[in-house]
Amino acid sequence: MNKKSTLTIPETQESSGGREDRRRWWTRDSGFRTILRRVKKNPLSLLGLGLIFFFVLIAVLAPVLAPVPAGSRDSYEIPQSGYSADPVKPSREHWFGTTERQYDMYYGIVWGTRTAFKIGVAVVTTSLLIGILLGSLAGYYGGWVDEVLMRFTDIILAFPRVVLAVVIVAVLGRSLINVMIAIAMVDWPSYARLLRGDILSIKEREFVLAARALGANDGRILFRHVIPNAIYPLLVLGSLDIGNIVIYAAALSFLGLGAPEGYADWGQLISLSRNWILGSSGSPFEYWHTVMIPGGTIFLFVLGWNLLGDAFRDILDPRQK
Amino acid sequence: MLAFILRRFALLPFVGLGVTILLFGLLQFLTPEMRASLYVKDPRQLSAMEEVIRRYHLRDPFPVQYGVWLKQLLKGDLGYSETAKMPVEKAVKAFFPATLELAVFSFLPILFLGVWLGTQAAVKKDKWLDHLSRFLAITGYSLPSFVLGLLLLMIFYGQLKLLPPGRFSLETDLLIHTDKFQQYTGLLLVDSLLNRNLSVFWDILKHLILPAFTLCYINVALLVRITRSSMLEEINKDYVRTARAKGLEESVVINKHARKNALIPVITLSSLLFVGILGGVVITETVFNYPGIGRWGVTAASQLDVPGVMGFALLYACLFVLGNLGADLLYAYVDPRIRLK
Numbered sequence: 271m272n273k274k275s276t277l278t279i280p281e282t283q284e285s286s287g288g289r290e291d292r293r294r295w296w297t298r299d300s301g302f303r304t305i306l307r308r309v310k311k312n313p314l315s316l317l318g319l320g321l322i323f324f325f326v327l328i329a330v331l332a333p334v335l336a337p338v339p340a341g342s343r344d345s346y347e348i349p350q351s352g353y354s355a356d357p358v359k360p361s362r363e364h365w366f367g368t369t370e371r372q373y374d375m376y377y378g379i380v381w382g383t384r385t386a387f388k389i390g391v392a393v394v395t396t397s398l399l400i401g402i403l404l405g406s407l408a409g410y411y412g413g414w415v416d417e418v419l420m421r422f423t424d425i426i427l428a429f430p431r432v433v434l435a436v437v438i439v440a441v442l443g444r445s446l447i448n449v450m451i452a453i454a455m456v457d458w459p460s461y462a463r464l465l466r467g468d469i470l471s472i473k474e475r476e477f478v479l480a481a482r483a484l485g486a487n488d489g490r491i492l493f494r495h496v497i498p499n500a501i502y503p504l505l506v507l508g509s510l511d512i513g514n515i516v517i518y519a520a521a522l523s524f525l526g527l528g529a530p531e532g533y534a535d536w537g538q539l540i541s542l543s544r545n546w547i548l549g550s551s552g553s554p555f556e557y558w559h560t561v562m563i564p565g566g567t568i569f570l571f572v573l574g575w576n577l578l579g580d581a582f583r584d585i586l587d588p589r590q591k
Numbered sequence: 592m593l594a595f596i597l598r599r600f601a602l603l604p605f606v607g608l609g610v611t612i613l614l615f616g617l618l619q620f621l622t623p624e625m626r627a628s629l630y631v632k633d634p635r636q637l638s639a640m641e642e643v644i645r646r647y648h649l650r651d652p653f654p655v656q657y658g659v660w661l662k663q664l665l666k667g668d669l670g671y672s673e674t675a676k677m678p679v680e681k682a683v684k685a686f687f688p689a690t691l692e693l694a695v696f697s698f699l700p701i702l703f704l705g706v707w708l709g710t711q712a713a714v715k716k717d718k719w720l721d722h723l724s725r726f727l728a729i730t731g732y733s734l735p736s737f738v739l740g741l742l743l744l745m746i747f748y749g750q751l752k753l754l755p756p757g758r759f760s761l762e763t764d765l766l767i768h769t770d771k772f773q774q775y776t777g778l779l780l781v782d783s784l785l786n787r788n789l790s791v792f793w794d795i796l797k798h799l800i801l802p803a804f805t806l807c808y809i810n811v812a813l814l815v816r817i818t819r820s821s822m823l824e825e826i827n828k829d830y831v832r833t834a835r836a837k838g839l840e841e842s843v844v845i846n847k848h849a850r851k852n853a854l855i856p857v858i859t860l861s862s863l864l865f866v867g868i869l870g871g872v873v874i875t876e877t878v879f880n881y882p883g884i885g886r887w888g889v890t891a892a893s894q895l896d897v898p899g900v901m902g903f904a905l906l907y908a909c910l911f912v913l914g915n916l917g918a919d920l921l922y923a924y925v926d927p928r929i930r931l932k
Contacts, residue, residue, distance in 0.1 A: 565738035
């Protein structure tokens with residue numbers, strides 16, 4: 271698409287024009303600084319920011335918080351003390367107790383934080399890239415391109431996402447990377463739709479006409495002028511989806527489609543607890559930690575993103591100005 | 592009106608074709624042997640592998656395979672679901688009523704609670720009820736259904752021994768498959784009333800409470816938020832001020848004037864939600880061991896039971912088209928400015 275333009279555009283004009291565009295969405299009402307100011311004013315979104323920061327800290331400090339045992343080949347492999355089926359309660363040796371088959375819960379939670387971020391960032395990036403590419407092509411070119419691409423997204427949306435993801439994982443094989451691929455494959459249509467709608471209006475604006483008059487080709491107009499002006503809310507919304515994606519990945523893990531057993535992944539810790547909702551006679555909550563600890567961790571992680579996201583959505587919603 | 596409905600139904604074959612071609616295409620990534628392994632499980636049957644591949648046309652080109660499946664479908668034969676151990680039509684008939692029951696039972700509270708709470712939150716913006724609803728909403732969609740489900744089971748099943756998982760107890764299971772119990776609809780709540788058997792009714796109800804509560808808590812959040820923001824938009828409009836200036840009671844202004852106009856996005860969302868729940872709430876059904884359509888769909892998908900997955904996909908496509916149609920009809924009912932052409 272990015273054919274060399276035969277018309278050379280004076281470099282100064284073009285670059286200053288580009289900067290002008292960018293400055294506009296940096297400083298306009300829903301701009302970055304306004305958002306920061308409003309986030310600071312809203313205590314709930316500050317709490318969300320705090321939670322996310324807390325988890326970033328855990329992820330970064332994982333080797334310090336939960337040292338990798340000597341002789342371990344992979345730091346994501348949870349150390350296993352014995353093979354007994356029954357989970358053990360939290361103790362001095364195992365701060366968060368152990369799961370079924372004696373995986374150390376604390377180690378799994380700490381290193382699982384890294385897994386969660388990896389899943390969230392990788393999936394959001396991939397599905398944003400696909401969504402941006404297809405959405406902008408559909409919106410910009412219109413006509414049959416739009417028709418084909420949008421009907422394709424409709425079909426994907428006309429299918430329950432979890433089941434489609436399960437089919438993809440079943441076809442590709444069970445592993446964490448395939449879970450990420452599957453989620454990205456079912457997650458992009460909503461981004462594509464959103465961007466397409468924005469581009470439909472942006473491509474009619476004067477600066478696009480001006481760029482075309484200057485002789486810029488489609489590729490240049492699309493990637494330098496149209497997409498940068500439409501992409502910003504999408505990036506914010508996409509990055510806030512990280513929480514939901516982690517729930518989603520954990521759900522697939524829960525169904526037994528995720529990482530191999532013993533890999534530090536929150537969803538797997540939960541799925542290892544499935545058989546322990548009944549305590550022994552006399553102490554019904556004997557195995558409370560198997561659900562509460564990984565469940566609480568996922569909850570707090572997702573809560574952080576959603577608290578932040580709730581504030582952002584209000585800010586980005588033009589109807590609530 | 593009728594023309595509109597008919598035209599929407601004409602969409603169904605296209606959505607159905609699209610969804611099934613996509614799935615069929617995905618499954619082509621597997622070798623014929625891998626797909627045959629669903630039928631050939633025992634190493635002693637290995638010699639039959641070729642026979643299976645030939646019989647199910649697994650080595651033929653993609654259009655041929657799809658054509659074979661389509662031809663059978665037109666004859667009304669959806670194939671045999673290996674994971675359900677019954678023909679696909681039978682599997683749908685067995686699992687769908689369970690999901691329908693769960694969907695209705697959880698959707699009604701979601702709808703009423705969501706719209707009510709959303710309206711109140713908008714009317715009392717920035718008061719404690721608004722904050723409470725915001726808190727409920729955010730915790731609601733931050734809590735994974737499997738975590739909430741396991742917690743509820745731990746408390747109400749493990750500790751209190753009140754609300755068990757599954758769809759019915761063993762006694763009910765034994766009873767409903769005898770001649771003493773007529774299954775008219777497959778909806779066991781309705782059937783038990785028709786059979787005048789209150790103990791079965793109570794048993795089914797007991798099994799529905801936890802999954803319905805889980806679904807309700809997790810899904811009501813979105814509806815509350817949408818209703819609230821849509822209500823806020825309407826409350827600030829001129830006609831609301833006019834209505835107030837005329838001296839109408841506040842409850843009439845809010846409930847009759849503003850809310851009816853605020854319902855459009857709510858209808859869109861709730862129809863999507865209902866279709867979503869009907870199409871199988873995979874995780875909730877799995878956690879509660881509830882024999883619904885979603886659990887079957889996901890088992891079929893993970894074991895590459897092709898007829899099962901395809902049947903499930905078709906069913907969902909139908910629900911999807913019907914759900915959208917229902918939403919459009921509701922729009923016209925709520926907003927007389929919308930004419931269906």
